[in-house]
Amino acid sequence: MDRIDAMRAFITVVSEGSFTHAADRLAMSPQLVSKYVSQLEQHLGVRLLNRTTRRIHLTEAGASYHDKARQILNDIDDTENQLGDLQTEARGLLRISAPVSFAIRHMAPLLSEFQKAHPAVGIDLQLNDRKVDIVEEGFDIALRVGHLRSSSLIAKRIAPARLVICASPSYLEQHGTPQCPEDLRDHRYLRYSYLEQEGGQAMHQWLQSSGRDPSSDLICNNGDVLVEAAIAGAGIALQPTFISGSAIKEGKLQVILPEYEPEPMALYAVYAHRQLLASKVRSFIDFIDGYFGDPPYWD
Template identity: 50%
Template sequence: MDRIDLLKTFVTVVNEGSFTNAALRLNTSNQLVSKYISQLEKKLDVRLFNRTTRKIHLTEAGYQCLQHANHILESMNDMEGQLGLLSTQVKGTLRVSAPVSFSTLHLSSCLSAFQKQFPDVSINLQLNDRKVDVVDEGLDVALRAGVLSDSSLVAKKITTIKLALCASPSYLKKYGIPEHPSQLKPEHYLEYSHVNYENEESELIQALKANAQKHTPRLTANNGEVLSDVAAQGEGYVLQPTFIVAEALKNQELVSILEDFVPQSISLYAVYPHRKLVSSKLRVFIDFLCEFFKEEPYWDQ
């Protein structure tokens, strides 16, 4: 029996005037009520009631205990009420971490639409391509692309992310269109430094990894937009998600190559700490992301 329940039993006895009436109010036995009062007296090391055959009377310690108990229980009720409002009302601040390029290219329009629909929710957005610790950094949710390994977090899929190996028409005219990963020129690879293909078994990735061990890539950067722009200028080839290169592919500034060898699609996830007690502001935010980007996102259509 925890202390809050002991205090509730004590206050009920006082309010009902007897152990028997308290037992009826609490839907329990007279013996159990007596046991709980004894436990509370033992914990506090005081006598709370003077008992006669017909009545009970609070001792001086009992009066003091009643004042504290009422205050504690009222505070508990207030806290439960306030937290209950947080779980049902869509308001407050959401602390969100998201990848840089995805956010600058696509998330801003989503956030604008979200806040028009939910004006009482404030967004504190932190852009970072590194893997953040959601709990340690006090975040409500992080958007992550790729394969997730942290089982202590809850992950909700937002959308599918396709990958494309790209080069400019001028580059392909100069060096030819490769038909197999072995024909790629490793010194022309424009490498994204944050990517982790440790468990990727595709032939293309294996070739890129093997080449990287022998040759220093022409350019390594932690931003996919920069790499894609350099590729569009004819300086090499790049493996990037289509949310970055889709526009360049449509405008024929880049051309997709070796499509049969490109790794399988990955996913964008909303990652958050707890499956239970998810606030309404977080729940509607994740649902909004899923509806906005859908299974097949607009940049791939």
């Protein structure tokens, strides 16, 4: 016995006043409606209806059960309707994981404009440069920068992310401008902790093969700190232009070795499922797609 179907048959019999009318409303035979009600009574161990040839009457137990069952079915219908709304209207809390520097520099206007377009959506933005587990940690979307490895997750490319080798004009004036990768051995390097996984493998290999002493390098897991250190004349950095671009435009940093620029990375929106995607997630993906431009405004 499907208890929900049996409960709905019982409620409909009471509201329609007969098994025949209830059967018409439920688009099933009167015999099946009667069977559902009988099974429900057997399951509960009480008589719910007194039947005569002309009318049906609720028993005391039936009247008590009727009120509670009707509320349960109403709650089920409301829940299903709300879930349907989630698929058609963007609403609910959207949990996003994003890289620290990218989010600080570029996401506030995006989120503000998105919420103006979708006022029923709340945002929970968590900044972290590590690769979060979207499913285990309960995120709807993760923004990631790099060369993504294959996985079961869905990845939507949002914008290119160009890597440049750069240093301040004052540093280059004092220490000389490298003309080839081998010249990097004579310079202090400002190293991002996640260099290899984020697309700087080639430069890392140059540095390893150059015979230079890495003990004087500045290593940090935040690109903004490294860019500011480069501006201050601390050394040479390999950084994406979404962090370094404004300093380059202002002349605070100078691009060097452009012909050895690494292959561009990309910004991706990563999420768990392609089908039955909640409207809040689909709306955000559609909104962010093309938002930054191609090439993006920071280039």
